[in-house]
Amino acid sequence: xxxxxxxxxxxxxxxxxxxxxxxxxxxxxxxxxxxxxxxxxxxxxxxxxxxxxxxxxxxxxxxxxxxxxxxxxxxxxxxxxxxxxxxxxxxxxxxxxxxxxxxxxxxxxxxxxxxxxxxxxxxxxxxxxxxxxxxxxxxxxxxxxxxxxxxxxxxxxxxxxxxxxxxxxxxxxxxxxxxxxxxxxxxxxxxxxxxxxxxxxxxxxxxxxxxxxxxxxxxxxxxxxxxxxxxxxxxxxxxxxxxxxxxxxxxxxxxxxx
Amino acid sequence: xxxxxxxxxxxxxxxxxxxxxxxxxxxxxxxxxxxxxxxxxxxxxxxxxxxxxxxxxxxxxxxxxxxxxxxxxxxxxxxxxxxxxxxxxxxxxxxxxxxxxxxxxxxxxxxxxxxxxxxxxxxxxxxxxxxxxxxxxxxxxxxxxxxxxxxxxxxxxxxxxxxxxxxxxxxxxxxxxxxxxxxxxxxxxxxxxxxxxxxxxxxxxxxxxxxxxxxxxxxxxxxxxxxxxxxxxxxxxxxxxxxxxxxxxxxxxxxxxx
Numbered sequence: 125x126x127x128x129x130x131x132x133x134x135x136x137x138x139x140x141x142x143x144x145x146x147x148x149x150x151x152x153x154x155x156x157x158x159x160x161x162x163x164x165x166x167x168x169x170x171x172x173x174x175x176x177x178x179x180x181x182x183x184x185x186x187x188x189x190x191x192x193x194x195x196x197x198x199x200x201x202x203x204x205x206x207x208x209x210x211x212x213x214x215x216x217x218x219x220x221x222x223x224x225x226x227x228x229x230x231x232x233x234x235x236x237x238x239x240x241x242x243x244x245x246x247x248x249x250x251x252x253x254x255x256x257x258x259x260x261x262x263x264x265x266x267x268x269x270x271x272x273x274x275x276x277x278x279x280x281x282x283x284x285x286x287x288x289x290x291x292x293x294x295x296x297x298x299x300x301x302x303x304x305x306x307x308x309x310x311x312x313x314x315x316x317x318x319x320x321x322x323x324x325x326x327x328x329x330x331x332x333x334x335x336x337x338x339x340x341x342x343x344x345x346x347x348x349x350x351x352x353x354x355x356x357x358x359x360x361x362x363x364x365x366x367x368x369x370x371x372x373x374x375x376x377x378x379x380x381x382x
Numbered sequence: 383x384x385x386x387x388x389x390x391x392x393x394x395x396x397x398x399x400x401x402x403x404x405x406x407x408x409x410x411x412x413x414x415x416x417x418x419x420x421x422x423x424x425x426x427x428x429x430x431x432x433x434x435x436x437x438x439x440x441x442x443x444x445x446x447x448x449x450x451x452x453x454x455x456x457x458x459x460x461x462x463x464x465x466x467x468x469x470x471x472x473x474x475x476x477x478x479x480x481x482x483x484x485x486x487x488x489x490x491x492x493x494x495x496x497x498x499x500x501x502x503x504x505x506x507x508x509x510x511x512x513x514x515x516x517x518x519x520x521x522x523x524x525x526x527x528x529x530x531x532x533x534x535x536x537x538x539x540x541x542x543x544x545x546x547x548x549x550x551x552x553x554x555x556x557x558x559x560x561x562x563x564x565x566x567x568x569x570x571x572x573x574x575x576x577x578x579x580x581x582x583x584x585x586x587x588x589x590x591x592x593x594x595x596x597x598x599x600x601x602x603x604x605x606x607x608x609x610x611x612x613x614x615x616x617x618x619x620x621x622x623x624x625x626x627x628x629x630x631x632x633x634x635x636x637x638x639x640x
Contacts (some may be wrong), residue, residue, distance in 0.1 A: 172460075173430035173494050180591035181580070202430075203594070206578050211592060233507065235430050235626050245626070249491065249575055281638055288631045293638075310635045311625040317507055320464050322439070333438035334469060336461070348632075361638055365628040368493050368503070369570040370621040373546045374606075377568045380539055380551075380619055 131157035131219035131283060134247075136204040138168045138226065138239035141186070142289040145225035146267035149257060150192065153222055156283060161194040162208035164201065169228075171239035173246065174200045183207055190274060201239035205246040217380045220283065221247035224257035227264065231296045231350040231360060232314035232340065241294050245366050248292035253282055255292065260299040262336050270302035274359045278308075287363075295363040298354050308359040314349040316342035389415035389477035389541060394462040396426045396484065396497035399444070399454040403483035406526035407515060408450065410533045411480055414541060419452040420466035422459065427486075429497035431504065432458045441465055445552075459497035463504040478541065479505035482515035483529050485522065489554045489608040489618060490572035490598065499552050503624050506550035511540055513550065518557040518612060528560035532617045536566075545621075552620040556612050566617040572607040574600035 133153045137146045141163035153159045162183075167338060182198045195212055197204060202222065209218060223243040230238040240256045247254030259271040274297055287293065298305060320338040327333055342351050350360040391411045395404045411417045420441075438526035440456045453470055455462060463479060481501040488496040507511030513536065517529040519584045532555055545551065556563060578596040585591055600609050611618040 138635070167436065170433040172432045174432045175428040175430070175495050175594065178425065178427055180583075180593060182589075182591055200628070207580065207592070210578055211580050211582075233624070236507075236624050237433050242430070245494070249494075270579075278638060285637060288628070288634060291572070291628050292630050293635075294626075308639050310632050310639060312606045312629065312632065313625045315625075320391055320468055322469050323463065324469075325438075331440075332620050333440055335438060336433065336435045336464065336573065352481075361635065362626075363628040363631040363635055364626045366491070366494050366626070367492070367571045367573075368552075368622045368624070368626075370623040371570065373549055373621040373623075374568050374570065376546060377551075377619065377621055379543060380536060381566050381568060 132216060133157040133159050133220045133222060134208045134218050135159055135161045135222045136201055136208065136243045137163050137224055138171060138201040140164050141194050144264065144266065145227050145229065145259065147267055148272045149222055149345045150280060152272050154382045155276065157219060159192065160208060160212055162204040162212060163194060163196055164204065165196040165198055168200055168239050170237050171200045172237050173202055173242040176200060176203050178256055180218040181207065183211060189373060201243040202246045205243050209250065218252045221252050221254040225268055225275065226258035227266055228258060229260045229296055230258040230294060231258065231354055232316040233318060235294060235313055238380055244292040244294065245364055248290050249366055251290055253287045255282065255295060257295045259297050270305060271297040273302055290365060292364045294364050296350060296354055296360045298357050300357055305359060306357050308361055309353040311350040311353050311360045311362050312348055313362060314342060314351040315344040316340050316351060390474060391415040391417050391478045391480060392466045392476050393417055393419045393480045394459055394466065395482055396429060398422050399452050401485065402522065403485050403517065403526055407480055407483045407533060410530050410537060413534065414537055415477060418470055420462040421452060421454055422462065422617060423454040423456055424456055426497050428495050428634050429458045430495050431460050431500040434461050435460060438582065439465065439612045441469060448573045451498045459501040460504045460548060463501050467508065468590065476510045476616060477589065479510050479512040483526055483533065484516035486516065486520040487518045487526055487554055488516040488552060489612055490574040491576060493552060493571055502550040502552065503622055506548050507624055509547045511550055513540065513553060513555045517555045529555040531560055548623060550622045552558040554608060554612055554618045554623050556615050558615055562615055563617060564615050566619055567611040569608040569611050569618045569620050570606055571620060572600060572609040574598050574609060575601040
């Protein structure tokens with residue numbers, strides 16, 4: 125296979141261009157195709173689908189040791205997809221967009237806060253097959269070997285079998301040894317929510333500031349949910365779409381038209 | 383009616399605490415209840431559902447002339463909802479969350495990029511009735527009188543008739559005179575997408591930077607779509623939910639489990 129006939133794979137993330145999880149995903153991608161990386165110049169956690177249009181964007185190419193070019197930007201994860209597609213790849217057909225591997229879970233309601241997931245969703249808006257990967261370990265030094273093993277399995281299948289149009293995958297991998305993972309499950313978003321708390325502190329000038337913290341409250345025990353799969357050591361694969369319309373309520377709300 | 387029995391209304395936005403659209407919405411809210419405002423300290427356009435947990439949040443109360451207290455924060459629109467609920471209102475029951483009135487459209491795919499809409503969606507995660515309002519005029523000096531008229535109609539109806547659980551409304555108002563608005567339509571998200579372009583410039587040091595621009599491509603002519611309603615001078619009311627699962631594809635993707 126010549127280089128030109130290999131799939132073109134754009135890899136992005138939200139933990140920044142130096143993250144170990146990005147490196148793990150790049151190694152997976154290089155087994156299948158020609159890889160271009162566009163990543164933030166530092167961590168961009170919790171950025172969701174944020175885009176930058178009121179500030180200028182920077183984009184710098186860095187050639188790494190093994191003949192791979194990584195671009196870093198001051199933008200968000202979604203900006204990385206847009207810059208990758210339009211500026212770096214100049215509208216070339218992208219065969220696959222991979223986002224991650226995120227350091228930490230992006231299951232249940234975190235789907236909506238996650239920049240890693242939003243980047244894959246952005247890819248699906250443009251109708252590129254797009255997959256977000258997250259490992260349930262927030263450490264910078266997390267062991268990505270099991271996550272990379274499953275990422276490779278999934279990438280191989282998706283390159284062989286096209287995803288439905290405008291559909292992204294949100295993949296979460298339990299933080300256990302590869303031998304303890306029982307398999308993969310197609311899941312739905314768990315009906316679980318963050319309980320937020322704000323810790324109040326005073327700065328050296330006596331002014332208040334707040335740190336947001338919280339924990340997940342999950343009363344959804346459905347065996348088809350992402351949290352059930354992860355708790356039971358399955359890799360969770362959730363198909364995502366970007367139409368937020370609550371179709372089930374359209375008829376109930378007709379009274380508002382009057 | 384005593385002050386204590388009036389509905390408690392939290393008003394937020396993404397254009398910042400000094401925006402004309404916020405002021406218009408506060409005036410509407412004051413007709414119905416006791417109003418608390420938490421707004422960003424400047425514009426936060428395109429922030430989507432971004433949240434701040436890697437940086438400290440500031441929150442400052444400002445008493446305005448007419449006995450109204452507005453809090454400003456360095457956070458995102460979604461942070462405004464969380465800070466309002468947890469820090470300012472200390473988990474008191476909120477009867478209604480209003481977001482906006484945004485200076486500019488948040489219809490079709492913009493739903494996913496908008497901080498105004500995300501703030502209402504965040505309210506619905508906590509199961510507070512939540513409504514985002516946007517006027518199709520990006521000017522800082524836009525005329526909000528027609529938008530305020532319709533916001534008042536919708537707020538009145540929603541206070542009388544509870545929204546379905548965990549459902550937010552995304553309201554867009556055409557930029558025409560009130561007399562030219564034909565009415566209100568319950569709509570679905572239009573299948574339209576932004577075509578992005580990046581304008582490349584050089585800074586005084588000779589380094590490149592990019593401005594994101596773009597335009598909407600809409601090939602969805604459905605009369606139940608938000609774009610159709612707006613183009614035909616109807617106020618568009620789209621019910622929103624925050625479950626991004628593409629349920630229709632779950633069975634088609636079972637091959638990935640193997």
